[in-house]
Amino acid sequence: MESDRISKAVIKRLPRYYRYLGELIEEGVERISSAELSRIMHVTASQIRQDLNNFGGFGQQGYGYNVNYLYDEIGKILGLDSEHPMIILGAGNLGHTLANFRGFEKRSFRVIGIFDIDPRLAGQNVRGIPIMMIDRLPAFLKENHAEIAILTIPKDQAASLTEILVQNGIKAIWNFAHVDLEVPDDVIVENVHLSDSLMTLSYNLTNTHREG
Amino acid sequence: MESDRISKAVIKRLPRYYRYLGELIEEGVERISSAELSRIMHVTASQIRQDLNNFGGFGQQGYGYNVNYLYDEIGKILGLDSEHPMIILGAGNLGHTLANFRGFEKRSFRVIGIFDIDPRLAGQNVRGIPIMMIDRLPAFLKENHAEIAILTIPKDQAASLTEILVQNGIKAIWNFAHVDLEVPDDVIVENVHLSDSLMTLSYNLTNTHREG
DNA sequence: TAGATTGTTAATCGATTAACAATC
DNA sequence: TAGATTGTTAATCGATTAACAATC
Numbered sequence: 001m002e003s004d005r006i007s008k009a010v011i012k013r014l015p016r017y018y019r020y021l022g023e024l025i026e027e028g029v030e031r032i033s034s035a036e037l038s039r040i041m042h043v044t045a046s047q048i049r050q051d052l053n054n055f056g057g058f059g060q061q062g063y064g065y066n067v068n069y070l071y072d073e074i075g076k077i078l079g080l081d082s083e084h085p086m087i088i089l090g091a092g093n094l095g096h097t098l099a100n101f102r103g104f105e106k107r108s109f110r111v112i113g114i115f116d117i118d119p120r121l122a123g124q125n126v127r128g129i130p131i132m133m134i135d136r137l138p139a140f141l142k143e144n145h146a147e148i149a150i151l152t153i154p155k156d157q158a159a160s161l162t163e164i165l166v167q168n169g170i171k172a173i174w175n176f177a178h179v180d181l182e183v184p185d186d187v188i189v190e191n192v193h194l195s196d197s198l199m200t201l202s203y204n205l206t207n208t209h210r211e212g
Numbered sequence: 213m214e215s216d217r218i219s220k221a222v223i224k225r226l227p228r229y230y231r232y233l234g235e236l237i238e239e240g241v242e243r244i245s246s247a248e249l250s251r252i253m254h255v256t257a258s259q260i261r262q263d264l265n266n267f268g269g270f271g272q273q274g275y276g277y278n279v280n281y282l283y284d285e286i287g288k289i290l291g292l293d294s295e296h297p298m299i300i301l302g303a304g305n306l307g308h309t310l311a312n313f314r315g316f317e318k319r320s321f322r323v324i325g326i327f328d329i330d331p332r333l334a335g336q337n338v339r340g341i342p343i344m345m346i347d348r349l350p351a352f353l354k355e356n357h358a359e360i361a362i363l364t365i366p367k368d369q370a371a372s373l374t375e376i377l378v379q380n381g382i383k384a385i386w387n388f389a390h391v392d393l394e395v396p397d398d399v400i401v402e403n404v405h406l407s408d409s410l411m412t413l414s415y416n417l418t419n420t421h422r423e424g
Numbered sequence: 425t426a427g428a429t430t431g432t433t434a435a436t437c438g439a440t441t442a443a444c445a446a447t448c
Numbered sequence: 449t450a451g452a453t454t455g456t457t458a459a460t461c462g463a464t465t466a467a468c469a470a471t472c
Contacts, residue, residue: 006419007463009462009463009464010463011412011415011416012408013409013414014411014412014415015405015407015408016392016405016408018411019390019408021246031403033428033429033430034429034430035429036453042262044464044465044466045465046465046466046467047463047464047465049429049430049431049432050432050463050464050465052431052432053430053431053432057431058428059429059430059431060421060429060430060471060472061428061429061430061431061470061471061472062427062428062429062430062471062472063428063429063430063463063472064428064429064430065430077415077418077419078411078414078415078418079415079417079418079419080411080414081416083416084414084417092310092383093308093312094309095307097305097306097309100305101406103390103407104407104410107407107411109410109414110389115381126228142330147417148413149385159397160442167252168293172413172416172417174409174410174413178231180228188413188417188420190409190410190416191414192404192406192409193227193228194313194404195227195315195316196224196227196228196231197386197402197404198316198321198386198402199226199227199230199292199319200223200224200226200402201360201384201386201400201402202225202290202291202292202296202321203223203226203289203291204384204400204402205291205296205359205360205383205384205400206289206290206291206294206398207289207291208398209220217458219438219439221438221439222439227426245452245453245454246453246454247453255464256440256441256442257441257453258440258441258442259439259440260456261440261454261455261456262439262440262441264455265454265455265456269454269455271453271454271455272448272453272454273446273448273452273454273455274447274448274451274452274453274454275442275448275452275453275454276452276453276454277454290453294428417435
């Protein structure tokens with residue numbers, strides 16, 4: 001069923017709501033109206049209500065939203081209530097950095113294996129997570145359930161490794177390589193193109209201070 | 213002058229055009245039509261022409277676009293033809309990783325200093341880039357021209373450090389901390405919220421394989 | 425109950441796509 | 449010149465904002 005597809009714009013805002021609600025919880029806030037949240041987040045109250053109502057009626061007229069309840073519900077919508085075992089492909093600087101992120105585990109994203117082509121890294125580990133050679137990948141994926149693959153490899157290796165991942169049942173790729181991956185329809189790719197991000201910054205820097 | 217503000221959506225697409233054009237150059241392609249580029253990039257030809265015409269008429273009727281020329285022009289639009297000295301705040305894993313990125317320098321983004329609060333790091337360096345203590349930051353910014361500050365610090369330090377940066381004339385912040393920064397209008401912030409990105413992936417993973 | 429605030433419909437705004445005349 | 453393809457205007461589509469009736 002196609003159903004009413006939620007727009008990409010809405011989905012991209014969900015983590016931000018989640019983050020702000022988390023902060024409100026830390027501050028001990030129990031309820032909040034869309035108007036108040038609007039002020040804090042610098043978005044319109046209308047947008048907040050529209051966004052949330054894509055997923056259900058979480059609020060109550062005359063009261064607003066219960067912060068804890070809304071936080072939990074958005075967490076569920078984001079899939080944070082279940083485990084997401086991950087593997088990292090590429091044990092370079094970035095791979096190591098992501099393997100060391102403690103924040104992920106709070107949210108049930110756990111790295112269960114790291115893969116590289118450099119034989120000098122074989123047998124090493126990061127926080128107890130073993131670094132294995134890429135040729136072990138298919139066997140590893142048969143023996144272990146991994147949902148998400150993180151790609152922190154050079155762009156020229158991305159295509160061939162993606163194929164291996166797809167063939168072995170990986171359904172989601174968090175891609176840090178500077179290429180767009182070609183995958184079947186049922187495989188999800190989320191790109192983090194750092195250099196694109198930096199260029200956007202550079203654009204704004206170069207062009208903003210000209211006008212005005 | 214407000215002028216015809218280029219939409220954010222268009223700007224976010226520019227680096228992607230730039231990337232594909234760079235690949236075409238590597239492949240020795242000299243000219244390309246919007247129709248052909250459309251096929252490669254999986255966007256409409258109409259959008260390509262509309263996007264580019266925000267900045268000028270780079271093509272030629274009956275011919276298409278000269279790849280090298282268009283690449284250079286987009287590079288200029290993105291501000292890649294001038295130097296962008298950067299500093300990194302936070303010499304943790306991520307700070308080190310970014311300091312080590314060689315790709316940036318090709319494009320005239322150069323890291324000139326790294327700052328941290330951990331006294332054990334004082335005097336150390338990354339690829340010759342000195343790690344200094346945060347209290348040296350104001351003096352450093354007076355003596356050296358830095359355009360972009362990269363924030364790879366814990367979120368609770370982000371607000372106070374941002375204030376110091378703004379007071380000392382930094383006009384652009386590449387923010388990896390998990391908070392939204394409050395800055396004056398003339399300061400540009402580009403966020404890289406990795407956990408937001410991972411949650412978006414998790415959302416799609418959780419919700420996509422249900423329908424269909 | 426009266427007041428507040430949601431959920432939701434309608435209006436507006438902006439971005440994408442289609443179409444085609446201009447022109448190389 | 450004829451053919452190809454741009455630049456640009458017009459049409460469509462989607463997302464955001466405004467408004468308000470429903471309801472706690």
